[in-house]
Structures are given as structure tokens and as C-alpha cells.
Amino acid sequence: MSPTGIAFILLMIVMSGVLAYYGDIIGRKIGKRRHTIKRLRPRHTAALFTALFGMLASAMTITLLLWLSTPVRVMLLEGDRLKGEINALKERNRLANESLGARQKELEETRGEVQTERKKVQDEQKRLATTRTELTRLKNASTALKRQAQLVRVQLAQVKAQFNSLKPQYDRLQADVGKLTTQKTYAQTQYAEIQKQNLDLVQKVDSLKRQAETLKGDIERQKADIEDLKKTKTQAQEAFDTQLLQYQRELKSLQTDVDDANSELARTRQVLSAFISGPGNASRVLPIVFSRGDELTRIPVGRNLSLAEAKNYVLAGLEASANQAEARGAKGGVEGQRAAFLRELRDTKHERTISAEEQIAALAQRLAGKNTEQVLLYSALFNSFKDEAVLLNVQIVLNPVVYKANEMIIETRIDGQRSEEEIVSVLTDFIQNQLGPKAIKDGIIPEQGKAAPLGEIPPDDLLTLVRQIKGSNRVIRVQFLSLVEARAADKLKLEFRLR
Numbered sequence: 001m002s003p004t005g006i007a008f009i010l011l012m013i014v015m016s017g018v019l020a021y022y023g024d025i026i027g028r029k030i031g032k033r034r035h036t037i038k039r040l041r042p043r044h045t046a047a048l049f050t051a052l053f054g055m056l057a058s059a060m061t062i063t064l065l066l067w068l069s070t071p072v073r074v075m076l077l078e079g080d081r082l083k084g085e086i087n088a089l090k091e092r093n094r095l096a097n098e099s100l101g102a103r104q105k106e107l108e109e110t111r112g113e114v115q116t117e118r119k120k121v122q123d124e125q126k127r128l129a130t131t132r133t134e135l136t137r138l139k140n141a142s143t144a145l146k147r148q149a150q151l152v153r154v155q156l157a158q159v160k161a162q163f164n165s166l167k168p169q170y171d172r173l174q175a176d177v178g179k180l181t182t183q184k185t186y187a188q189t190q191y192a193e194i195q196k197q198n199l200d201l202v203q204k205v206d207s208l209k210r211q212a213e214t215l216k217g218d219i220e221r222q223k224a225d226i227e228d229l230k231k232t233k234t235q236a237q238e239a240f241d242t243q244l245l246q247y248q249r250e251l252k253s254l255q256t257d258v259d260d261a262n263s264e265l266a267r268t269r270q271v272l273s274a275f276i277s278g279p280g281n282a283s284r285v286l287p288i289v290f291s292r293g294d295e296l297t298r299i300p301v302g303r304n305l306s307l308a309e310a311k312n313y314v315l316a317g318l319e320a321s322a323n324q325a326e327a328r329g330a331k332g333g334v335e336g337q338r339a340a341f342l343r344e345l346r347d348t349k350h351e352r353t354i355s356a357e358e359q360i361a362a363l364a365q366r367l368a369g370k371n372t373e374q375v376l377l378y379s380a381l382f383n384s385f386k387d388e389a390v391l392l393n394v395q396i397v398l399n400p401v402v403y404k405a406n407e408m409i410i411e412t413r414i415d416g417q418r419s420e421e422e423i424v425s426v427l428t429d430f431i432q433n434q435l436g437p438k439a440i441k442d443g444i445i446p447e448q449g450k451a452a453p454l455g456e457i458p459p460d461d462l463l464t465l466v467r468q469i470k471g472s473n474r475v476i477r478v479q480f481l482s483l484v485e486a487r488a489a490d491k492l493k494l495e496f497r498l499r
Contacts, residue, residue, distance in 0.1 A: 012061065019057035023050040144463060147420075286386035289328040294449025296321040296340060296390070299376040300399055300489050301367055310367035313376060314360050314394075318342070321378040321392055329386040340390040343381075359394075366396055373399040375489035379448065399489045402443040403482035406495070410438050411479040416472040423466050427478075431457070435480055445488045455491035465496045472498065 027050035290296070299317040301310070322338035330339040342356040367374060374396055381391040403409060412430050414423060436454055440446055446453035469476055477499035484493055 011065070015057065015061045016054075019054050019061075023053040023057070026050060026053055140467075287329075288383055289330055289386050290325070290380035290384040290390055291449060292380055292383050294380045295447045296324045296378045296380065296392070298378070298445075298447070298489055300487070301374045301376060303371050303373060305368050305370070307364055307368045311360065311364035313367065314363045317376045317378050317394070318360075318392070321390075325384075325390045330384060330390050331387050332389050337389065340378075340392050342394070343391050363394060363396065373487065375399040375445070375487075377445070377489075397445065397488070399487045400443065401485060402439075402488055403486040403492075405482065405485050407482050408497075409442075409480045409482060409492075409494075410435055411477055411499075413475055413477055414469050415475050416469045417474070418470075420466050420470055423469050424462070427462070427466070439492060443488050444486065444490075444492065447491075452491075455493065457494060461494075461496070468498055 027046040297317060297320040299313055299320070301313050305313070318338075318341070321340040325339035332339050332341075342359050344356065345354040345359065346352075347354055363376075367376075375398075377395040377397060379393050379395070381393040384390040412434070414426055416423075418426070436446075439454055444454060465478070469478065479497040479499060481495045481497060482492065483495040486492055
């Protein structure tokens with residue numbers, strides 16, 4: 001039931017009670033006054049007035065409700081008509097629901113077709129987005145290539161300018177070559193004389209050594225004679241002592257001569273060595289292929305190797321070094337000799353020569369049985385020119401883990417509002433002057449004589465990093481991390497992270 005109907009019923013009940021109360025009061029008053037209407041008795045007259053008052057009150061109540069409440073007025077005056085209209089509306093609603101169900105079925109079918117068409121449109125949009133991305137990438141690549149082409153043109157102009165400035169120096173060098181050829185002829189003459197002097201000195205040293213050995217034998221014999229004479233002749237004692245002192249002085253003098261001859265021989269050998277490795281050699285007019293200390297190759301070595309395995313590692317390093325030297329233009333000095341080899345060493349303490357085979361065995365002995373990772377480093381012992389053999393120096397160095405995978409090495413801050421050229425310059429300067437020294441300080445072993453002693457950063461990765469920094473348009477932290485685990489002898493592989 002609606003709130004209006006409930007209010008109407010409650011109001012009727014309340015008004016009926018109120019009117020009944022006041023109608024009874026009025027009826028009693030009329031009855032006490034004994035009023036009559038025509039032939040009615042006073043009691044009936046009072047009852048009639050009481051009924052009329054109740055009817056009047058009900059009429060007033062209904063009239064007031066009809067005036068004040070529109071729902072009551074509509075219910076009382078138009079109730080039947082509205083009920084018919086409601087029934088008609090219910091029938092129309094039922095027909096509309098049936099029509100709506102049919103339309104919903106049609107709508108579901110249409111919705112399926114729309115979903116199919118929408119999926120096709122989304123696929124086309126994805127292909128269009130991919131095409132736009134590729135087009136943008138190609139435009140960026142074209143812009144970068146144009147920029148690189150401009151840089152190459154500038155560098156080419158600089159190279160041409162340097163060539164024009166170096167041409168007079170080249171002419172002077174050609175003149176110097178003629179002078180060096182003359183000096184070479186003179187040096188060869190000096191070399192022949194030095195060889196002759198060296199032979200004479202060697203012969204003199206051998207002669208002095210033989211004289212010294214003879215004197216030592218004489219002294220020993222004289223000592224024996226002295227012992228015998230002590231037993232027989234006391235007077236001859238002083239004579240033999242004097243002769244012994246004389247022999248000792250002569251021996252000391254001969255020993256001094258031997259030392260002087262050895263010193264002269266050492267100086268001669270130094271002169272010969274300086275001549276062999278100096279500018280008098282014909283190949284010294286050719287380019288240097290390896291400077292002193294330049295690395296030819298490195299061989300990482302595992303743990304707990306047998307002696308045979310260690311020797312194979314050493315030989316493999318020598319083979320790789322020889323191949324590297326030949327690729328640079330070095331050549332072996334004698335038939336069967338490779339372009340890079342171990343020279344014989346002189347053991348002055350034990351007065352003997354250490355051959356290359358003995359050095360290889362010693363290196364293998366140092367590698368074998370070790371429970372740590374190591375690396376063999378093969379480098380040039382002296383400056384080596386084209387068409388010369390390279391004398392090798394071999395070192396054994398520990399090869400521990402320096403950086404773990406994804407470990408940060410160093411970081412810096414770069415302003416993304418700068419131009420791309422400035423960002424490239426800042427990055428290059430930071431990598432050369434801070435990242436490289438930091439890695440070496442942490443334990444990474446650089447490859448001496450190489451253009452990139454610690455490893456190279458791919459140009460595409462560097463270009464991507466520059467674009468990301470430029471795209472941030474603010475001061476940004478750039479972190480350099482090791483992409484994989486890096487040991488001391490490994491080349492650095494870097495990963496970049498922006499913060």
C-alpha cells in the first residue's frame with residue numbers, strides 16, 4: 001500500500017473518533033435543552049443532530065482530502081479509468097518486452113559482427129603503429145647517418161690538412177734514409193772491427209785463465225815443497241816464504257788482469273747488443289710493429305693442471321703470439337724460426353745458458369697443480385720493427401673474479417639538455433679518464449698496445465645511450481655495470497642503467 005493510502009486511512013480513523021466525540025457532546029447538550037423537531041422526541045432529536053454532525057464532519061474531511069491530496073482525488077474520481085489504462089499499459093509492456101527480446105537477439109548478432117570488425121580495425125591499427133615506429137626509426141637512423149657523414153667529411157678535411165703538413169716531413173725522412181744508409185755501412189765496418197777485437201779479448205782472457213791455473217798449480221806445488229822443507233831446513237824457510245809471497249802477488253796481478261778482461265768483454269758485448277738492437281740495423285727504417293711491453297696474446301689457464309696440460313698452454317700461447325707477430329709483418333731471423341720466440345737467457349750465478357725449452361718447462365712447472373685461476377701474458381721484450389723477429393717476455397698473473405654479473409662499476413651525472421655531440425664528448429671523456437682507471441685499479445688487466453685495452457663499447461649501444469640521455473631532458477645518473485662476470489684477464493662488457 002502506498003504512503004498516501006495509509007495516511008488517508010489513519011486520518012479517517014482519527015477524524016471519525018474526534019467527530020464521534022464532539023457529536024456526542026452536541027447531542028447531550030441538545031437533549032438537556034429538550035429541543036424537538038416537529039414531532040420527534042428530544043432524545044431522538046439529539047440522536048439526529050449527532051448523526052448529522054458526524055455526516056457533516058465526514059463530508060468536510062473527504063472534501064479537505066480531495067482538495068489537499070491529488071492522489072486521493074484521482075483514486076476516488078478516476079480509479080476505474082486508471083485501472084483500465086494500467087491493464088492496457090501492462091499489455092503494451094508485455095508486447096514491448098517480447099519485441100525487446102527479439103531486438104536483443106538481433107543486437108547480439110550485430111555485436112558479434114561489430115567485435116569481428118573491431119578486431120580487424122585493431123590489427124590494422126597495430127600494423128599502422130609498427131609501420132610508424134619503423135618509419136621513425138629509419139628517419140632517426142637517416143639523421144644519425146647524415147650527422148656521421150658530416151663528421152666524416154670534417155675528419156677527412158682534417159686528414160687532408162695533416163697530410164699536407166706531413167709531406168715536408170716525409171721528404172725530410174727520405175733524405176734521412178740516405179744518411180742512415182751511409183751510417184749503416186759505417187756501422188757494419190765498426191761491427192766487423194768490434195768482432196775482431198772481441199775475438200782477441202776472448203783469446204787473451206783464455207790465455208790469462210790458463211796462466212792463472214798454471215800459477216795455482218805452482219803455488220800448490222810450492223806449498224807442498226815448503227812443508228817438506230820445514231822438516232829439513234829451517235834457513236830455507238824464509239826463502240820459500242819470500243817466494244810464496246811473490247807468487248801470491250803475481251797471482252793477484254793476474255787475477256786483476258782477468259777481471260779487467262772480463263769487464264772489457266762485457267762492455268764489448270753491450271756494444272754489440274746495442275748495435276744489434278740500435279738504428280744501425282737495416283730494418284730500423286721500417287715501421288715499428290710492436291713497442292716494448294705491447295701485448296701479443298693472453299691465455300687464461302684453469303686450476304689443478306697436470307704438467308703436460310700446463311706445457312700445452314704455454315706452447316699454445318707461443319704459437320698464437322707467433323701468428324699475431326706474422327700478421328703484423330714480423331719475420332723469423334733464421335730458417336725454421338718463428339716470428340716470435342723466447343730467446344736464450346744467461347744465468348750469471350751458475351755461469352750457464354738457459355734455453356727456450358728450459359724456460360717453457362719452468363713456466364709449465366709454475367702453472368701445474370695451482371688451485372687458482374691464472375693467465376699467461378705474452379708481450380714484446382724490446383721494440384720490434386717490420387721484417388724482424390719479436391723477442392717475447394712471458395708473465396704468469398693471477399686471474400681472479402673482479403666484477404660479478406650486473407655489478408655496478410662506476411656512475412656519473414650527465415645533463416640531458418645538452419646537444420648529442422656534447423653528450424658523446426662527455427661520455428667519451430668519462431670512459432677514458434674515470435671508468436678505465438677505475439677498472440684497472442679494481443684489478444682488470446689492460447691489453448698494452450691495443451686501441452681498446454679494456455674492451456670496446458658497440459657504437460649502436462653508445463648511440464642508444466646518448467638518445468636516452470637526450471630524451472630525459474634533465475640531469476640524469478648514468479650507471480655502468482658489468483654485463484657478465486669479469487675476471488682480471490677478461491675484456492669488459494658493459495651495460496648501462498639510467499636513474
